[in-house]
Amino acid sequence: xxxxxxxSNITKSYGDLKANDNVSLNIKDxxxxxxxxxxxxxxxxxxKIIYGSLMPDSxxxxxxxxxxxxxNPFEARENGxxxxxxxxxxxxxxxxxxxxxxxxxxxGLNQNFTDEILKYSKQYGLDVNPQQVVGDLSxxxxxxxxxxxxxxxxxxxxxxxxxxxVLTPQEVSDLFVTLKKLAADGCSILYISxxxxxxxxxxxxxxxxxxxxxxxxxxxxxxxxxxxxxMMIGKxxxxxxxxxxxxxxxxxxxxxxxxxxxxxxGVDLENINLTIRQGSIVGIAGVAGNGQDxxxxxxxxxxxxxxxxxxFNGQDVGLLGSHERRQLSMYFIPEERLxxxxxxxxxxxxxxxxxxxxxxxxxxSGVIDWSNVASFSEKVIDDFNVQTxxxxxxAKSLSGGNLQKFMVGRELIRNPELLIxxxxxxxxxxxxxxxxxxxxxxxxxxxxxxxxxxxxxxxILSLCEQIHVLSEGKLSEAVDMENNGLEKISQLMVGSESHx
Amino acid sequence: MIKLIPRAENSxxxxxxxxxxxLVLTALSAFVIFLFILEDVKVSNVFFTLFIEPLTDTYYxxxxxxxxxxxxxxxxxxxxxxxxxxxxxxxxxxxVIGGIAGGAVGLYFYNVEGFWLLPLMAIAGILGGMxxxxxxxxxxxxxxxxxxxxxxxxxxxxxxxxxxMVHGPLRNPSGFNFPESRMFHDSALLPVIWEGTRLYISxxxxxxxxxxxxxxxxxxxFGMQIKITGSAPRAAKFAGFDDKKTVWYSLLISGGxxxxxxxxxxxxxxxxxTPGLPQFxxxxxxxxxxLARLHPIGIIFSALLIALSYVGxxxxxxxxNLPSSIIQIFQGMLLFYFLACDILIKYKVVPxxxxx
Numbered sequence: 025x026x027x028x029x030x031x032s033n034i035t036k037s038y039g040d041l042k043a044n045d046n047v048s049l050n051i052k053d054x055x056x057x058x059x060x061x062x063x064x065x066x067x068x069x070x071x072k073i074i075y076g077s078l079m080p081d082s083x084x085x086x087x088x089x090x091x092x093x094x095x096n097p098f099e100a101r102e103n104g105x106x107x108x109x110x111x112x113x114x115x116x117x118x119x120x121x122x123x124x125x126x127x128x129x130x131x132g133l134n135q136n137f138t139d140e141i142l143k144y145s146k147q148y149g150l151d152v153n154p155q156q157v158v159g160d161l162s163x164x165x166x167x168x169x170x171x172x173x174x175x176x177x178x179x180x181x182x183x184x185x186x187x188x189x190v191l192t193p194q195e196v197s198d199l200f201v202t203l204k205k206l207a208a209d210g211c212s213i214l215y216i217s218x219x220x221x222x223x224x225x226x227x228x229x230x231x232x233x234x235x236x237x238x239x240x241x242x243x244x245x246x247x248x249x250x251x252x253x254x255m256m257i258g259k260x261x262x263x264x265x266x267x268x269x270x271x272x273x274x275x276x277x278x279x280x281x282x283x284x285x286x287x288x289x290g291v292d293l294e295n296i297n298l299t300i301r302q303g304s305i306v307g308i309a310g311v312a313g314n315g316q317d318x319x320x321x322x323x324x325x326x327x328x329x330x331x332x333x334x335x336f337n338g339q340d341v342g343l344l345g346s347h348e349r350r351q352l353s354m355y356f357i358p359e360e361r362l363x364x365x366x367x368x369x370x371x372x373x374x375x376x377x378x379x380x381x382x383x384x385x386x387x388x389s390g391v392i393d394w395s396n397v398a399s400f401s402e403k404v405i406d407d408f409n410v411q412t413x414x415x416x417x418x419a420k421s422l423s424g425g426n427l428q429k430f431m432v433g434r435e436l437i438r439n440p441e442l443l444i445x446x447x448x449x450x451x452x453x454x455x456x457x458x459x460x461x462x463x464x465x466x467x468x469x470x471x472x473x474x475x476x477x478x479x480x481x482x483x484i485l486s487l488c489e490q491i492h493v494l495s496e497g498k499l500s501e502a503v504d505m506e507n508n509g510l511e512k513i514s515q516l517m518v519g520s521e522s523h524x
Numbered sequence: 525m526i527k528l529i530p531r532a533e534n535s536x537x538x539x540x541x542x543x544x545x546x547l548v549l550t551a552l553s554a555f556v557i558f559l560f561i562l563e564d565v566k567v568s569n570v571f572f573t574l575f576i577e578p579l580t581d582t583y584y585x586x587x588x589x590x591x592x593x594x595x596x597x598x599x600x601x602x603x604x605x606x607x608x609x610x611x612x613x614x615x616x617x618x619x620v621i622g623g624i625a626g627g628a629v630g631l632y633f634y635n636v637e638g639f640w641l642l643p644l645m646a647i648a649g650i651l652g653g654m655x656x657x658x659x660x661x662x663x664x665x666x667x668x669x670x671x672x673x674x675x676x677x678x679x680x681x682x683x684x685x686x687x688x689m690v691h692g693p694l695r696n697p698s699g700f701n702f703p704e705s706r707m708f709h710d711s712a713l714l715p716v717i718w719e720g721t722r723l724y725i726s727x728x729x730x731x732x733x734x735x736x737x738x739x740x741x742x743x744x745x746f747g748m749q750i751k752i753t754g755s756a757p758r759a760a761k762f763a764g765f766d767d768k769k770t771v772w773y774s775l776l777i778s779g780g781x782x783x784x785x786x787x788x789x790x791x792x793x794x795x796x797x798t799p800g801l802p803q804f805x806x807x808x809x810x811x812x813x814x815l816a817r818l819h820p821i822g823i824i825f826s827a828l829l830i831a832l833s834y835v836g837x838x839x840x841x842x843x844x845n846l847p848s849s850i851i852q853i854f855q856g857m858l859l860f861y862f863l864a865c866d867i868l869i870k871y872k873v874v875p876x877x878x879x880x
Binding site for chain 1: 533743744745746748751752755756758759761762763764766
């Protein structure tokens with residue numbers, strides 16, 4: 025068997041922390057190889073070493089059979105390694121062609137690459153117009169520009185970092201077609217992801233890292249998604265399933281909600297209608313920036329939505345502030361942890377007080393009962409397995425997953441009749457995400473209603489029994505999942521706008 | 525040379541040590557300045573007069589306490605707004621308006637005796653200061669006008685308004701056209717709490733306000749509202765705090781307290797309204813609040829330190845013929861070094877070893 029890249033026993037430490045501990049990885053010719061691991065597992069460090077932006081403390085690499093130790097990314101690119109980063113590096117005001125030329129080593133802007141761009145575009149189904157300005161392109165189209173830029177360097181290995189996290193389902197399947205073609209034409213692909221279903225679909229091998237160490241290399245199709253996830257996080261995952269679905273009466277409705285955005289670049293909400301019944305989990309899917317933030321602001325009560333549009337338990341709540349809504353048993357978890365759902369420079373105990381219905385007993389006529397606040401904080405930390413030395417720690421000192429568990433726990437111990445949550449597991453490790461999903465499900469099993477706004481379609485599909493799509497400020501009807509539901513969601517996510 | 529590296533958590537040692545560093549650096553800098561400007565006088569003598577003498581003599585000590593009272597009262601109010609990110613820079617103006625409003629009530633009831641008069645004057649003083657700061661609150665909430673500019677500029681208006689009042693309606697009818705009001709009668713004067721000195725009941729109020737502010741900030745949701753609004757405005761909205769109300773509260777409290785301090789000055793040490801009522805307490809209280817890191821109890825100590833520089837500074841002016849700006853230089857250096865040393869709480873200094 026021929027290997028394009030052999031990585032042997034790489035170790036890299038930052039102080040006491042071993043980011044990579046004796047990691048090995050072999051990528052075959054013309055194969056798609058997955059690199060799996062949670063945040064902090066050491067994926068980025070390993071990739072940076074391969075791409076030449078970090079030097080390992082020890083270990084060797086071989087490239088096409090020859091010893092390989094790049095001192096910088098330039099050298100890596102010369103050898104034929106290209107990388108598409110998770111965050112694109114494109115100039116919005118320049119055209120596609122100008123952006124592509126700027127990314128190439130040793131090429132001037134006066135040269136013409138239109139033909140070559142169109143050649144790759146056609147060959148690999150990467151639909152782009154070289155003369156279009158990048159600022160007008162969708163996320164998927166920008167990614168295609170990045171890929172073409174890499175292909176112009178004739179790479180033998182293309183590294184893709186979390187490529188599908190921002191794409192719609194249709195764009196994802198288009199990307200897979202491209203990647204398979206590339207591999208067939210002799211360009212190996214190192215595919216970094218935590219989305220296991222995708223890895224099982226397109227990767228022929230997977231290397232799994234955990235805590236800087238190699239767990240194992242395996243063929244992903246030989247393992248179930250759950251087994252792969254458990255290898256990744258190193259412990260058993262609970263299967264997500266509703267125990268009893270027992271829908272009660274309608275508890276919350278949004279009626280003809282329209283709202284102009286205050287922000288010049290915001291999204292206007294147009295005629296949004298939605299009803300939620302007790303015991304149900306309702307999901308709002310959609311690509312970020314289609315009105316999710318604007319909708320969440322109105323639902324929390326940070327901005328008044330006016331008369332007659334928000335109804336909770338038969339009461340018009342549109343004019344109430346967030347604290348008054350909590351008194352009625354509506355609770356909220358915003359997307360942003362630091363600065364919105366939690367104050368970074370305050371302790372967990374102080375952050376407990378952001379959500380403080382009078383019934384909690386944490387305050388009485390405004391006077392704070394700190395011992396009560398402390399015991400509630402401890403309870404949240406225990407019940408939701410928040411890893412922290414104490415409840416006196418500053419919110420910003422916690423990892424994303426732990427702070428998210430704290431924020432979810434803070435609202436869930438109030439046993440809300442309605443919970444509205446945006447991006448419950450964004451940037452959260454798989455173990456914490458599983459814990460949070462489990463908690464949401466058991467809340468709904470006990471008869472509470474939940475509204476989830478999320479970009480993560482897998483999350484919506486696995487939790488929600490009623491799914492809507494938000495696109496350009498308009499909310500779709502509930503999608504009928506029986507007949508080609510996923511395809512319909514995909515079309516709705518793209519909306520009326522065409523990206524061609 | 526050196527570089528600053530963020531600490532994982534705030535250094536507890538530095539929280540205590542940084543003010544000491546600041547004091548030492550201020551003293552060293554003052555020493556160097558005195559070396560240059562003093563002729564035929566030992567620097568150590570000047571240092572003694574400046575920092576030690578006021579603490580050894582009962583009269584000077586009472587003056588020190590008396591001077592600290594307005595600084596504490598105004599500083600407490602400002603610290604609340606500063607925590608919320610509301611920058612009232614014009615406490616001096618609210619102090620003057622409070623003095624005029626309360627003083628005018630005292631003059632209106634001239635020679636009317638009654639225990640009710642002083643409380644009435646105090647209320648008028650508070651309302652005057654609130655109203656004046658309320659202009660800035662209204663403009664900020666309604667039209668997003670920056671409160672720093674409004675409060676600062678209104679200070680000059682207030683000082684000129686005082687001048688107009690004592691030249692006009694409030695002028696002493698039998699005062700030979702001097703621009704000052706009548707001397708307040710007994711019922712309109714503050715009681716002295718230390719016989720034979722100028723230490724008035726205002727000092728007790730200052731301590732009470734510190735205690736009250738401590739309770740409000742540490743034990744009450746009001747303090748959380750202020751702190752969260754200042755630290756993370758979006759989180760404050762999430763918690764259900766009305767940001768407009770926070771602006772109003774901040775300016776009304778700081779304006780009201782500054783107004784009361786102005787009335788206390790007029791009905792205390794001054795005993796009348798004169799163009800000399802403004803003493804820069806409103807500006808100095810900003811330094812006081814920051815020296816205390818906005819802590820309500822700490823403000824008592826920082827106010828005493830600044831009051832020491834006032835009393836000692838006056839003495840060196842008299843004894844050694846030094847310019848009056850020596851006090852401002854001292855206070856400026858203290859604040860400068862204090863803010864500079866505070867960086868050591870969040871960062872550590874290490875030698876820069878990077879190549880290039």
